[in-house]
Amino acid sequence: MNTKNFNIAEGYLTQQDLADKFGISVKLQQNMRLKARRRKEFHPLPFIKIGKVIFYKQEAIEKWLEAKQEESLEKIS
Numbered sequence: 001m002n003t004k005n006f007n008i009a010e011g012y013l014t015q016q017d018l019a020d021k022f023g024i025s026v027k028l029q030q031n032m033r034l035k036a037r038r039r040k041e042f043h044p045l046p047f048i049k050i051g052k053v054i055f056y057k058q059e060a061i062e063k064w065l066e067a068k069q070e071e072s073l074e075k076i077s
Helices: 015-022 026-038 058-076
Strands: 048-050 053-057
Touching: 015 026, 015 053, 015 058, 053 058
Parallel strands: none
Antiparallel strands: 048 053
16 A cells, blocks of 8 residues: 555654664564564564554654663673
């Protein structure tokens, strides 16, 4: 679906926006959402699905990335 027809609210990103801004490819996003449905302990990118369209709240993505960074640092220590 073409998300260009949507009037996206401030602070929300499309899949392509997320790929462009944070370098997380659309394919990786899809894989993470599928994996999340299969494994309850897996914490995917926080997303909102409206119909068939996926949106990400930028603030939630930034918090998710910070949490992943802290997890990585804890594993190293």
